[in-house]
Amino acid sequence: MIAVSKAEGTSRRQFLLGVSTLSVCALLKPGGALAQQARTRIILLGTKGGPTLATRTGRSNASTLLLINDVPYLVDCGYGVSRQLINAGVSLDRLRYIFITHEHSDHDLEYGALFYNAWTTRQSPRVDTYGPVGLRRMTRHFFNYMKFDIDTRIVDEGIGDPRKLLTVHEFNRSGLVMQNQDVKVTSLRVRHPPITQSYAYRFDAKDRSVVISGDTAYAPELAEFAKGADVLIHEAMYLPALEKLIQQNPGAKRLREHLLASHTSTEDVGRIAAQAGVKTLVLSHLVPGDDPSITDQQWTEGVMKNFTGRIVVGKDLMEI
Ligand SMILES: [Zn+2]
Numbered sequence: 616m617i618a619v620s621k622a623e624g625t626s627r628r629q630f631l632l633g634v635s636t637l638s639v640c641a642l643l644k645p646g647g648a649l650a651q652q653a654r655t656r657i658i659l660l661g662t663k664g665g666p667t668l669a670t671r672t673g674r675s676n677a678s679t680l681l682l683i684n685d686v687p688y689l690v691d692c693g694y695g696v697s698r699q700l701i702n703a704g705v706s707l708d709r710l711r712y713i714f715i716t717h718e719h720s721d722h723d724l725e726y727g728a729l730f731y732n733a734w735t736t737r738q739s740p741r742v743d744t745y746g747p748v749g750l751r752r753m754t755r756h757f758f759n760y761m762k763f764d765i766d767t768r769i770v771d772e773g774i775g776d777p778r779k780l781l782t783v784h785e786f787n788r789s790g791l792v793m794q795n796q797d798v799k800v801t802s803l804r805v806r807h808p809p810i811t812q813s814y815a816y817r818f819d820a821k822d823r824s825v826v827i828s829g830d831t832a833y834a835p836e837l838a839e840f841a842k843g844a845d846v847l848i849h850e851a852m853y854l855p856a857l858e859k860l861i862q863q864n865p866g867a868k869r870l871r872e873h874l875l876a877s878h879t880s881t882e883d884v885g886r887i888a889a890q891a892g893v894k895t896l897v898l899s900h901l902v903p904g905d906d907p908s909i910t911d912q913q914w915t916e917g918v919m920k921n922f923t924g925r926i927v928v929g930k931d932l933m934e935i
């Protein structure tokens with residue numbers, strides 16, 4: 616047994632005390648624990664492209680959630696978004712920011728209903744919504760659509776007027792969308808004919824930069840916009856399966872023309888990701904999105920011809 620003198624024992628205790636104090640300081644200093652709190656999380660809520668509801672893959676319609684400093688920033692509100700937010704562990708009373716990429720139903724069908732669902736939680740969240748010109752009209756029309764119910768509940772249940780809780784911010788060109796202490800959000804007009812007001816969004820947070828393509832045909836300017844981003848979430852179209860789908864569709868020729876003119880093949884998605892030099896590419900808004908026979912390998916093989924970085928085939932409720 617080794618005898619430890621009283622003096623030695625005391626200095627050892629002081630040393631240990633010093634070490635633990637140092638560890639606490641390291642955790643609390645800026646960039647330590649604070650940086651961890653500010654971590655930007657990405658959760659895919661809906662990964663299917665197009666207006667139909669999936670019956671075979673279970674994919675929800677388009678929506679992507681960013682949690683920045685634990686505040687939700689929601690991009691697009693395809694049908695099912697309220698339920699998917701709850702499934703992702705975000706209660707609806709936490710709704711705060713909504714961004715719409717363009718006025719196609721797979722991106723905005725549940726926009727009004729999501730806000731309505733948040734209102735009925737009685738926590739009355741204030742919500743700011745951002746999107747191309749048309750968003751204000753759409754919001755007004757939604758409130759008219761629900762006018763009888765809303766007016767009844769205000770009187771009958773004594774809850775606040777939801778029309779006073781939602782602020783719409785419209786824009787009609789690329790540029791700064793909003794900025795606060797946690798994030799800067801910018802937009803880029805993309806190519807999605809016949810819709811002219813269709814946008815991609817870029818979120819520059821303290822720890823991560825994330826770009827969401829929205830719906831677009833191959834657009835080299837998007838690569839410039841996404842330059843150096845940590846994560847690019849890009850729509851993707853798998854051409855071989857599309858040909859099969861088109862053959863089964865009565866309006867095949869027209870649908871084919873629309874898809875090819877306004878969406879991006881997996882090969883071209885790879886091109887954009889490579890030009891942008893992003894670290895991670897996430898394929899989402901998959902077209903076709905309800906064909907379970909398409910494997911992850913098939914989704915990525917075209918991309919890999921042009922991009923050598925990390926590729927993720929998006930799935931609902933996946934966190935990146
Ligand atoms: Zn779409």
Ligand SMILES: [Zn+2]
Pocket residue numbers: 717719807830
């Ligand atoms: Zn679209």
